[in-house]
Structure formats: C-alpha cells, structure tokens
Amino acid sequence: MRKLKLQMQMTVDGFVAGPNGEQDWVFASGKGDAEALQQIVDFSVKLASSCDTILLGRKLSHGGFIDYWKNVGENQPENPWNPFGKLMVDLRKIAFSRTETAIAGHNVEVENGDLATVVNELKKQPGKDLLVYGGVEFVSSLESLNLIDEYYFIINPIAIGNGLSIFKERRLLQLESSTAFKHGKIVNKYLPV
Numbered sequence: 001m002r003k004l005k006l007q008m009q010m011t012v013d014g015f016v017a018g019p020n021g022e023q024d025w026v027f028a029s030g031k032g033d034a035e036a037l038q039q040i041v042d043f044s045v046k047l048a049s050s051c052d053t054i055l056l057g058r059k060l061s062h063g064g065f066i067d068y069w070k071n072v073g074e075n076q077p078e079n080p081w082n083p084f085g086k087l088m089v090d091l092r093k094i095a096f097s098r099t100e101t102a103i104a105g106h107n108v109e110v111e112n113g114d115l116a117t118v119v120n121e122l123k124k125q126p127g128k129d130l131l132v133y134g135g136v137e138f139v140s141s142l143e144s145l146n147l148i149d150e151y152y153f154i155i156n157p158i159a160i161g162n163g164l165s166i167f168k169e170r171r172l173l174q175l176e177s178s179t180a181f182k183h184g185k186i187v188n189k190y191l192p193v
Contacts, residue, residue, distance in 0.1 A: 003129045003149035004055070004119060006139060007047055008166070010153045015163030017136050025158045034080070036183035040154070041080050043179070043187055047152060048087045052128035055119070057138025058097035065133070066093065066105035094122075096138065116145045140166045150176075150191060157184035 009026045010016050017023055048054075056065065066088075073085030093108045096115060103110055111118050119142070122130055132139060132148070142148055143166050151173060173190035180186045 002123045002125065002127060004123065004142070004147055005047065005051065005129055005131050005150045005152060006142070006148045007044065007131065007133055007152045008139065008154070010155055011158055011160050011163065012155060013159040013161065013163075014165060014167075015160055016134070016139075016166055017164040018160055019162050019164065021136065021164065025160055026156060028156065028158050033183050036181055036185075037080055039181045040185065041084060045084050045087065048084065048091065048131060050129055051091070051131040053092045053094060053122065053130045054088070055122075055130055055132040055138075055142075056093055056095045057135045057141075058095055058100055058103075060095075060133065060135040060138065066103070066108060070106065115141055116147065119145075119147045136164045136166060140168060143171070144168055146192065148192065150189060153188050153190070155186045155188060 008016050009023065011025060018025070069085045069088035071085070072079050072081050073087075073089045076082055076085070079085070089106055091107065093105065094111050095103045095108060096111050096118070097103070098112065100110055101112065119130075132142060139148075172193040174193050175188060176191050177189045178186060
C-alpha cells in the first residue's frame with residue numbers, strides 16, 4: 001500500500017505559516033550558503049523522487065505553486081532548485097477542490113470527491129508513494145482524517161510567535177530520524193503513533 005508523505009516548512013514554535021499565511025521566514029536563515037541550500041534541495045529531490053503523485057489543495061494550486069515550479073524547471077537551468085522544478089512539472093498532480101472542475105497546468109487533475117475516500121483509493125493503487133506540500137487548510141484536513149503516513153518537517157531556526165498550525169488537536173508522533181543542515185535547518189521525520 002502506498003504512503004502519503006507530507007513535506008512542510010515549520011518554525012521552532014510549531015507554525016507552518018504566519019497569521020495571514022506568510023512564509024517569508026522560510027529563507028531567514030539562508031545566509032547565502034550554497035552548500036546548505038544544496039543539502040535542502042537534495043533532500044527535497046530525493047523525497048519527491050520516491051513519489052509519483054503530488055496532492056494539492058485548491059488554494060495552493062491557484063496560489064502559484066504549479067506555475068512557479070514550471071518556470072523554475074523549464075526556464076532556470078542555473079537555479080539550484082531546477083531539478084526539483086522539473087520533478088514538479090513531470091509528476092502527476094491532483095488538486096482537491098469543492099468548486100473547481102479544471103486547473104491549468106501540466107499533469108494536473110482536479111478531484112471533487114470525498115477527501116478520505118479518494119486518498120484511501122489512491123493509496124491502494126500501484127505505484128510510488130504520494131506527497132503533499134500544502135496549503136495549511138488542506139494539510140490540516142488530511143491530518144485530521146489520519147491520512148498522513150509520514151511527516152517530514154523542515155524546522156527553521158526562527159520563532160514567529162503567532163501563526164497557522166496544521167494540527168487542530170493533540171497528536172502523538174514518533175521521531176524516526178533527524179538531519180541537521182549547515183544553515184541551522186533540521187529535517188525531522190515523524191510517524192503517527
């Protein structure tokens with residue numbers, strides 16, 4: 001059975017976005033270190049390569065995710081994120097929406113069915129694992145329905161004091177691995193208990 005993996009940026013105080021969805025803090029620790037950036041790129045490419053389908057909420061789909069990575073993958077060969085952008089273009093993408101029936105983009109499908117039913121059916125299909133990046137409300141819905149099998153949180157060395165969380169109730173997670181990167185970010189892999 002395929003797994004649903006989540007990759008998400010998080011602050012040390014547990015927020016995945018600022019109060020209004022801001023994520024300007026994600027690059028606050030970048031320090032212009034090419035080696036440290038390459039570590040995160042390599043991690044992201046490796047995780048995405050273990051999957052063949054990306055799940056997206058409607059807001060992230062319309063919020064520029066698809067167009068942004070298409071531009072990086074097709075027009076920015078010098079960008080360290082270029083291999084990741086190419087993956088995002090090539091992988092199957094399923095955007096979940098209650099209102100939309102079509103979203104523009106390469107390999108993009110729209111799903112209007114019941115979230116739990118559709119995700120559980122996708123997990124039963126042959127192929128590589130499934131991957132979700134966001135947005136906050138969509139991931140929170142997946143989390144509330146106990147559909148996420150592996151959590152990969154990129155913990156950023158910054159506290160923002162107030163913001164949005166994907167968790168709406170207590171959730172016990174088991175730390176499976178932790179990798180520290182040169183610029184202070186840490187990737188923690190958790191499994192649900």
